Amino acid sequence: MVTVAELFALDSLLEPTERQVRDTVADFAAKVLRPHVADWFEQGTFPVRELAPELGRMGLLGMHLHGYGCPGSSAVEYGLVCQELEAVDSGIRSLVSVQGSLAMTAIHAFGSEEQKQQWLPGMAAGTTIGSFGLTEPDFGSDPGGMRTRAVRSGSDWVLDGSKMWITNGSVSDVTVVWARAEDGIRGFLVPAGTPGFTASEMQRKLSLRASVTAQLSFDGVRLPADAMLPEARGLAAPLSCLSEARFGIIFGALGAARDCLTTAIEYARTREVFEKPLAAYQLTQAKLADMAVELGTAQLLALQLGRVKDRGEIRNEQVSAGKLNSSRVAISIARQCRTILGANGITLDYPVLRHANNLESVLTYEGTAEVHQLVLGQALTGEKAFR
Incomplete structure (x- = not known):
């Protein structure tokens, strides 16, 4: 083997x-x-x-x-x-x-x-926890439409608005908050406990349950002038951070897929159906072979993009291609592996459906699959189709 x-x-x-x-x-x-x-x-x-x-x-x-x-x-x-x-x-x-x-x-x-x-x-x-407040209840794929505002008040800034789906938000010591100011999008460092700033953990999730997700609220949050990130001007600043996070997903999602495939192979080798191992059936082997090829080719793409990034040559559309491919390959493998495990695949005794549930979020966050398709479409045609 x-x-x-x-x-x-x-x-x-x-x-x-x-x-x-x-x-x-x-x-x-x-x-x-x-x-x-x-x-x-x-x-x-x-x-x-x-x-x-x-x-x-x-x-x-x-x-x-x-x-x-x-x-x-x-x-x-x-x-x-x-x-x-x-x-x-x-x-x-x-x-x-x-x-x-x-x-x-x-x-x-x-x-x-x-x-x-x-x-x-x-x-x-790791003694100080951070979070990143960009996404809002009504603005996920279109962060440029954000409604959180930062207004000058003397030498201070006053923030009003809300953010949603913020990982670590309710346990963080400092949150990087993006808000619309008079001169465009600006970033601010908001320490936990600042008056007017509240963070509540989001419950009833069916995905990313082993993760802290919060909703943030800013009600007249007064910040000193030095709370603003001085070099962050415009939407390009938070988007560049998102590109860094997407790169990690290119590799990360494939780790979940690999764990699912490894689990399915081990299960198929030991599970007997009609007096022989499930792995001995052609249909099972066909599934495993297809998933192995999909995973391996996705890992090769991830490694290639890593080498390009290490040379300082990576482009945003290349990151989009990797994130789109890895997230789609990973969730497809997770779902197919669940079929091999049968009813056992829906339990927490095996990691497969847990990974599949998580990958539903991975498919969506840091840019939905549809957004990355449009990023690639624009790169290939020169035509912007977002609006």
């Missing part, structure tokens, strides 16, 4: 340090995360405060950033880490993505030196 990685000789394309990083995180995930994730999902809880410092000690928070306690790892190393974390659960990779690729990236790219010194070391260590 061969694995998908062996079938496509994937390890031969990785540097020794990349394999070491991947294997270290895979070992941590197997020992510390995997034994508990089904319970977290079932209970709709996630121990952010307990796990973040462990992730920080491993250098996984803001790992692609340089300085301020961040290790400055390569894009491929970051992608492989996302793959191993999401092989356990998408919610765990989301914590790392939101902390590092969204909140920390926004401060690192657009913050003042004082803001970077104040927040980034603690966030890299």
